[in-house]
Amino acid sequence: MVMQVCDLPIPKKIRLAVKHEQTQKTIIKINGVSIGGDQVAIMAGPCSVENEEQMLQAARAVKAAGAQILRGGAFKPRTLPYSFQGLGKEGLELLAEARDETGLPIITEVMSTEDVELVEAYTDILQIGARNMQNFSLLKKVGRSNKPVMLKRGMSATFNEWLGCAEYILSEGNTDVILCERGIRTFEQITRNTLDISAAPIIHQISHLPVIIDPSHGTGTRSLVEPMAKAAIAAGADGVMIEVHPNPEEALCDGGQSLSPEEFMHVMTGIKPIISAVNRRL
Amino acid sequence: MVMQVCDLPIPKKIRLAVKHEQTQKTIIKINGVSIGGDQVAIMAGPCSVENEEQMLQAARAVKAAGAQILRGGAFKPRTLPYSFQGLGKEGLELLAEARDETGLPIITEVMSTEDVELVEAYTDILQIGARNMQNFSLLKKVGRSNKPVMLKRGMSATFNEWLGCAEYILSEGNTDVILCERGIRTFEQITRNTLDISAAPIIHQISHLPVIIDPSHGTGTRSLVEPMAKAAIAAGADGVMIEVHPNPEEALCDGGQSLSPEEFMHVMTGIKPIISAVNRRL
Amino acid sequence: MVMQVCDLPIPKKIRLAVKHEQTQKTIIKINGVSIGGDQVAIMAGPCSVENEEQMLQAARAVKAAGAQILRGGAFKPRTLPYSFQGLGKEGLELLAEARDETGLPIITEVMSTEDVELVEAYTDILQIGARNMQNFSLLKKVGRSNKPVMLKRGMSATFNEWLGCAEYILSEGNTDVILCERGIRTFEQITRNTLDISAAPIIHQISHLPVIIDPSHGTGTRSLVEPMAKAAIAAGADGVMIEVHPNPEEALCDGGQSLSPEEFMHVMTGIKPIISAVNRRL
C-alpha cells in the first residue's frame, strides 16, 4: 500500500536508533505489558511521590481504571533550587510499596549519574527527563543499565537530535529505549507546551523504537488531556503517560494538569473506542 | 461531567469570537453540508487550479471518495514573484465548472481587497491564507461579504491573535467564520510545519467557531496526512482539508504533500472508524 | 582582507534583492539624507499621530536632537478592531504640516492597496509593516510607486523570505527598497520581541540594500533602546528607528517603549561615539 512508503529521510550518521537494518519495531516487555506492539500502554500516576497514602491511593486508582504502568517522581527537576525537589530514596521505597500492592511495574526519573544505581534498584523503567535529553554522561550511564529507558524529548529538540540521544543509550548496549514526546516550546502562552502529535508517525517512519505521548505535560491543562490522548492514539502512539493525583488541588507540583481518579476513569473510557478504531488493545 | 469545564481563560477584549454570551457552537451550512455540527467536513482538491482536465479529474476523485467540499487555488501566495501565481479569473471559472459537474461547493483563497468581489462571485467559501491572517484591510472587506470565510492561522500566531483576526471579520457583520489550523513554524526541519492538533480542543473551549485542520500543509509530507487526519478528528476537529492531485508528481505546487486519488481514497477509508469512534459522521 | 569574504550562501532564485551583479550598496537619497552610505539615518517620532500639538512637539524634539527623518503612524495595524486604528487622512495631513515646519522628510505606514495613492501623495517613504510583509498584492502595488519603500521583517520570517518580499517590490520596478529589522518573536516574555542585530551584517553580506534597525519595537522596553541602538550601529546598521513621544505616559499606543524628548536626546548623545568608532556620521 502506497501510504506505507517512507517520505522522510533516514539520517545516515545514526546507526542503531533508525531503520537501516532493523526494520521491525522494537517491542519492550515489562511484567506482562508490551510497549511497541499491539497494546497501547497507559502509564499513569502522580507527578511526584509525596507520601505513602497519596502514592497508594494514586496507584489503586490508576490500576482500577486500567493503566498498566505506574509513574511517580522521586527526584524532581525544578526551575529553582527552593522548590520541592522530591523525596529521593524514600520516594523510591514508596513506589516499590505501591508496586508490591498493585502489581503494576513502575517508571521514575533519574537525574544524575550518581543516582543511577540507586534508582535502577527500585524501578522497572528509568526515565530521562526533557531537561537532561542531552546530558550525555547520564545517557551513557543508563546505556549500561539492564533496565529499559524512556527518553523524553527536549523542549526544543528536533527529531534527529532526539534520535541522536537515543543513540547514546543504544551504543552502550542497552537496546530497550522508549521515546516520549512531552510537548515542545512554542509561542503559545495559554498552554504550557504544544504537544507534537506528529512525533508518533514521524518516529515510526524513521525509527523502530516505540513512542509514548504525554498529554499532561504536553498541554499543562487538565481539560486537554482527554482530546490529546485520543489524538495521540489515533496517530499511532504506542502509549500515553498521564498524571493522576488523588487530590489535584493539593498536589505539590503540576496540580493544574493532574487528573483526579474520576477524571482519569473518564479519560480511560473515552480512549477505548479510539484504541479499537486503530486495531489495538489495552 | 468534570472534563467539560473550561480551564483556559476567555480573553475579555474579544467580544464576538469567544464564548461570552454565545455558548452554542456556530454551525455553518453550505449546500447541504454542515460545518461545526455532527458532520466531519472533508475539503479536498488540488493546491492550485492548473487546467480543466486536472481540475475535473481532481473534483471527480474527491467526490467519489466522499469529500463534501472542493478546494483549489486560483490566486496563490508564493514566496517569490517568479513562481506560478495561479490562473486568477480563469481558475475561478474552472472551479465553478467543477462544481457544476460534481455538485460540490467550492472554497478558494482571496489575497487582495481588490479581488474580493470577483472571488465571491464564484466561490462558496472565501479562504484567507496564513500570510494574510493579519491583513486587516482584507479581513474587514470579507467581513462585509455574505459568503462564509475560512481564516487560516498565521505561521507563528497565538490562539488569541488568531481569534482577534476572526473578530475583525465578525465585527463587520459576517457571522460565518471557520478557523483553520495549517501547521505552525517550529525548529523541526524534516517536516514543513508542525501541525498543532491542540487547536481543535483549545478553540472549542474558548470559542463557538468551527475548526478545520489541514494535515497537508501542516506536515508537507504525503505519508503523514493519514495519521494526522485521524488525530485531528479524534481531537474533535470539525473537518479536515486535504490536498489531492490527479498526478502529484506533476503538480505545479506542493506536489510533495498532495495525495493521488488512490491515496486519498485510502485516507478516507482510514478515517471512518475514527469518525465513528467520536460519534460523528461524514 | 579575509573578513570581507562572504560566508553565507546567496539564494539563486532571488534576482534583484541580492548581490549577483549589483555588488555596490544601494544608496537612497531623500531630501539631503542618504540611506545606505556613510550616514547613519535616524528616523524618530511617535508610534501614531494623535493630534496637531503632539505631532508638532514630537517633530521639533526629534529635529532638535539630530534626527533626519520623522516617523508617525496614520494607519495603525492593531490586534483587535476595537483599538485605536489611527487618524487616517487627517494623520497624513498632520505629518505633512510637521514636515513643512521642520523640513524633515517623513515615513509612514500604508496597510492597504487601496490607500497607496493617498499615502504616497503625502509621505516621503512608504513603510510596509511586519504583519504585511507577505501581503503580496500590497508589495506589488508599492513596487509601482515612485517613492522609496521601507519593508519591515515579519515576526518570524527568515532572511530569505524577507528578501523574497523585497524582490516583489523590486521586480515591479521600484529600486529604492530599505529593509527594517524590528525584532523577531522568541520564547522570551520579559521583552516584547528579540531584536536580531545580526540582520545588519547578514543582509549586508547577501544583499546590496540598506538595513535600518528598530530598537523600540524590537525590545518594547524604553531602557533597552539606547544599548540596542548602539549595538545596531556597531554591527553596521545604516540607521535606527526610534519611537519618541512628547508624553509617553499618555501615548495612545506603545507608550512603554516610547522615549520622552529628554530621553531621546540622551540616546542621541550616547550613540555618537559609536557612530564615530565605525567611521560613519549622522
Place this chain on the structure above:
Amino acid sequence: MVMQVCDLPIPKKIRLAVKHEQTQKTIIKINGVSIGGDQVAIMAGPCSVENEEQMLQAARAVKAAGAQILRGGAFKPRTLPYSFQGLGKEGLELLAEARDETGLPIITEVMSTEDVELVEAYTDILQIGARNMQNFSLLKKVGRSNKPVMLKRGMSATFNEWLGCAEYILSEGNTDVILCERGIRTFEQITRNTLDISAAPIIHQISHLPVIIDPSHGTGTRSLVEPMAKAAIAAGADGVMIEVHPNPEEALCDGGQSLSPEEFMHVMTGIKPIISAVNRRL
C-alpha cells in the same frame, strides 16, 4: 538619569542571582583579569584541544592579539556518540601547559558531576555548556567548587530560567558566577543560532552578574564574528568569547566559525574603538 531606571521586573522567587539587596555588580578576578568591571574580557582559543602543537599555537596567537583568557574544550558535548568527544584528561594537561607558557588563565567545560574534581584541578574557570544549563545535579556540584563558573544559556531558555540555573550554583555557596549568551535557536537556517545581544543590557538590569557574549557559537559563521563582537561590546557586554584555531580548515569541530590567528588579530583591532567608545578597556 532617566535611562538607568529599570523597566524590567525582578523575579521575586530568585534570591541571589538578581538585584534585591546586592545592587553593585559582581566583579570576578582571575589572575589579574577582572570580569564585570571596567575591563572587557576576551576569552579566545580553539573549540577543542586537539594536540600540543595546535594548543600552543592557538595560545600564543590569542595572547599576542591581546586576549586575556584562554579557552579550549577537553570534554565535548556532541550530538552523536561517534563524533570526536574531546581528549579528556590529556586535553586538560595540554591546556595547563599552554597556561604555563603564556600566563593566560584557562576556561574549559565540565560535562559530568563525576569529572568536576578532575577539571577544577586544572582549570581557572569551569564552563557549563548550553545543553547542561538545566543539569541541576551538575549545577549543585560546581556550586560547591571554589573556582568561578561560567554558565552558558540554554538554546531556548528564557532569561528567568537562566537566572534560576545561576541560582542553583549561588545557593550552594559559590558567588563567582558568569553568564554567557551563546545564541538562541530561531527559525533562521543560514546561521547556526541567533545571537541575542539584548542579553547584556537585560541581565545587567535584572542581575548583578557579569555577562559574556559568544559570537562564534552565536552565529556559527566566521565573517559575522567581528560585527557581532562589536555589537556585544557596544551593548555593554563584559566580554566576548571567540573561537580561534591555528588552521580552521583542519579543525576537528566548529571549523566554519573559527578564526585564524590573522583574522582574530583583525577582530581585536576592530573592536578597540568600540571598547573606547563605551568607556571601557581591554
